[in-house]
Amino acid sequence: MIINIKKNYYFKILIIIFISFIIDNFLILTINSPPAWDQGYHLSNTFKMYNILANNNIDLINKLNNLLNVTDSYRGPLTYFLSGLFLKVTNNSYHFAYLSNQVFNSICIISLFHLGKLYKNESIGIWASILFSFSSLILKHRSDYLIDLSLTSFSTLCLLFLTKWYFDKSKFSKFSVLSGITLGLVFITKPTGIVLFTLPILVILIRIFKSKYNLVS
Numbered sequence: 001m002i003i004n005i006k007k008n009y010y011f012k013i014l015i016i017i018f019i020s021f022i023i024d025n026f027l028i029l030t031i032n033s034p035p036a037w038d039q040g041y042h043l044s045n046t047f048k049m050y051n052i053l054a055n056n057n058i059d060l061i062n063k064l065n066n067l068l069n070v071t072d073s074y075r076g077p078l079t080y081f082l083s084g085l086f087l088k089v090t091n092n093s094y095h096f097a098y099l100s101n102q103v104f105n106s107i108c109i110i111s112l113f114h115l116g117k118l119y120k121n122e123s124i125g126i127w128a129s130i131l132f133s134f135s136s137l138i139l140k141h142r143s144d145y146l147i148d149l150s151l152t153s154f155s156t157l158c159l160l161f162l163t164k165w166y167f168d169k170s171k172f173s174k175f176s177v178l179s180g181i182t183l184g185l186v187f188i189t190k191p192t193g194i195v196l197f198t199l200p201i202l203v204i205l206i207r208i209f210k211s212k213y214n215l216v217s
Contacts, residue, residue: 009122020133027143028098039145049084076188079150101142104153111156151190158182
């Protein structure tokens with residue numbers, strides 16, 4: 001049983017996420033100052049989103065309109081929506097608003113593991129997840145509230161599906177659909193984030209073009 005656990009990489013991923021949660025919870029408890037301007041703006045949008053989600057007196061169409069109108073700037077609503085859902089199932093407080101970063105952290109950890117596994121092996125994926133989770137920059141972002149971490153999470157997830165699509169030899173790849181969906185998630189997190197995928201998408205389109213016309217590189 002112990003040997004099987006040691007060889008179970010998904011169990012190791014859960015351990016990394018759990019340790020991250022414990023560390024973040026401790027760091028958030030040490031916060032004793034009000035949020036800065038940007039953080040305050042993002043937090044207020046999260047609580048607006050929570051209030052809309054928690055209000056059962058609004059019909060579905062109006063609720064959707066209100067959700068989409070929470071932000072009218074270049075900052076998309078997806079971060080606030082997911083954090084609002086997190087508050088709805090946990091507790092409506094600053095502490096849990098900060099802790100909602102664990103949603104995005106988990107997406108990053110799982111995506112990095114699979115990218116490492118895809119390019120090399122499971123051990124590389126585990127080390128990539130560890131280095132990401134416990135780097136000082138990421139620890140700082142997880143105990144703060146901005147949309148950089150959420151943008152990173154969906155960008156990494158999109159890169160994972162783009163990479164799987166690139167290596168997929170089938171005529172029609174399901175990863176092309178998943179790549180499009182996750183690219184949309186990047187867009188509604190922060191529209192300018194799609195600039196990060198200009199080169200990867202170009203490489204894939206060139207590969208598809210060469211495959212279609214039987215061109216040899």
